[in-house]
Amino acid sequence: MAGQHFLFVPGPTNVPARVLRAMAVPMEDHRSPTFPQLTLEVLAGLKKVFKTQHSYPIIFPSSGTGCWEAALTNTLNQGDKVLVSRFGQFSHLWADMCVRLGFNTHILEVEWGEGAPVDRYRAALSEDKHHEIKAVLVCHNETATGVASDIKAIRQVMDELNHPALLMVDAVSSLGSLDFQMDAWGVDVCVSGSQKGLMLPAGMGVTCVSQKAIEASKTSTYPRCYFDYQDMLNNNAKGYFPYTPSIPMLYGLRESLKIIEEEGLDNILARHERLAKGVRAAVIEGWKLSLCASAPQWYSNSVSAIRVPEGVDAVKVIARAYQRYQLSLGAGLARLSGKVFRIGHLGDLNELMLMGAIAGAEMAMIDEGVKVEHGSGVAAAMKVWQS
Numbered sequence: 001m002a003g004q005h006f007l008f009v010p011g012p013t014n015v016p017a018r019v020l021r022a023m024a025v026p027m028e029d030h031r032s033p034t035f036p037q038l039t040l041e042v043l044a045g046l047k048k049v050f051k052t053q054h055s056y057p058i059i060f061p062s063s064g065t066g067c068w069e070a071a072l073t074n075t076l077n078q079g080d081k082v083l084v085s086r087f088g089q090f091s092h093l094w095a096d097m098c099v100r101l102g103f104n105t106h107i108l109e110v111e112w113g114e115g116a117p118v119d120r121y122r123a124a125l126s127e128d129k130h131h132e133i134k135a136v137l138v139c140h141n142e143t144a145t146g147v148a149s150d151i152k153a154i155r156q157v158m159d160e161l162n163h164p165a166l167l168m169v170d171a172v173s174s175l176g177s178l179d180f181q182m183d184a185w186g187v188d189v190c191v192s193g194s195q196k197g198l199m200l201p202a203g204m205g206v207t208c209v210s211q212k213a214i215e216a217s218k219t220s221t222y223p224r225c226y227f228d229y230q231d232m233l234n235n236n237a238k239g240y241f242p243y244t245p246s247i248p249m250l251y252g253l254r255e256s257l258k259i260i261e262e263e264g265l266d267n268i269l270a271r272h273e274r275l276a277k278g279v280r281a282a283v284i285e286g287w288k289l290s291l292c293a294s295a296p297q298w299y300s301n302s303v304s305a306i307r308v309p310e311g312v313d314a315v316k317v318i319a320r321a322y323q324r325y326q327l328s329l330g331a332g333l334a335r336l337s338g339k340v341f342r343i344g345h346l347g348d349l350n351e352l353m354l355m356g357a358i359a360g361a362e363m364a365m366i367d368e369g370v371k372v373e374h375g376s377g378v379a380a381a382m383k384v385w386q387s
């Protein structure tokens with residue numbers, strides 16, 4: 001088909017041409033004397049994105065899921081108690097991983113459409129007089145439902161209760177798109193990946209570990225090898241890796257960090273907020289539909305999950321958008337299948353690119369019999385972006 005494809009799933013996101021070009025490199029010796037320049041430059045750049053001075057960014061040739069596993073197996077012991085909340089497919093998968101890896105997993109079940117329940121974390125932690133809970137897990141941005149949670153508030157609860165558990169945060173679809181502050185929020189392990197806000201191809205797990213998490217890893221006896229933090233940190237200190245890193249991805253990361261530096265991280269966050277407001281206006285004021293996020297406090301600035309009316313199959317809207325308009329919309333995951341479609345609005349994008357997604361979703365919905373006024377979503381988004 002002629003023309004470009006519109007990729008609007010909430011990851012993988014559009015990779016800027018500059019990053020693609022930077023990745024077209026010949027292979028080189030990753031043990032050469034000059035290789036550390038690259039490693040040390042990207043690790044220093046990542047520290048700024050995580051907003052940390054005291055923690056250590058780590059890159060694994062995996063995806064975000066590998067970093068979930070690394071967080072647990074490096075810092076905990078077999079059978080340790082972990083506290084996690086579940087309100088969408090991604091928070092579900094991390095909780096499920098805890099169970100499958102043999103941790104004593106205490107799950108706070110939350111309605112899909114809401115975010116991390118601060119008061120219930122408080123209740124569970126204050127009941128835990130003997131500090132059996134070793135890790136508190138939170139999904140910062142639930143990509144399945146388009147819900148963002150308040151990580152700072154969870155840290156405050158832990159501080160008020162003087163609870164020594166590690167705070168582990170999934171920021172796969174928030175790092176570089178929503179405000180995330182490793183140091184200020186006292187996060188011990190942040191888990192992320194390359195293919196969302198960092199604007200890189202899929203295939204790199206990006207994580208960050210605090211001094212406290214590193215201390216915990218020294219006494220943890222949970223079996224691990226490939227994902228061992230200490231092997232990585234020992235090698236990284238000299239600019240090397242314990243095994244062959246993805247060399248093109250490191251060059252791509254160096255370029256994407258430059259792009260982030262040029263626009264400015266805080267400007268990027270403001271852009272994500274502005275773009276998200278346009279999408280939400282299209283959904284709510286234009287199309288008269290509702291978001292999966294059940295209240296404004298949960299709205300995510302990187303992804304919106306849009307409920308289709310009763311009797312409409314969102315799977316058909318997504319298929320129509322793909323086949324007729326070359327537009328990839330995000331599917332409804334697990335229990336949301338058929339009920340929602342998602343628009344990813346994170347990474348390298350601007351108003352007119354997003355207009356393509358809004359117009360395409362609008363046409364696909366009308367084709368599938370949704371009662372939506374032609375141009376209504378586009379008009380609502382325009383008004384926001386021009387005001």
Ligand SMILES: *Cc1c(COP(=O)(O)O)cnc(C)c1O
Pocket residue numbers: 011063064065066090139141142143170171172173193
């Ligand atoms: C995409 C995503 C993941 C999974 O990351 P992979 O890179 O696919 O392993 C985990 N958590 C959230 C919130 C995500 O959006």
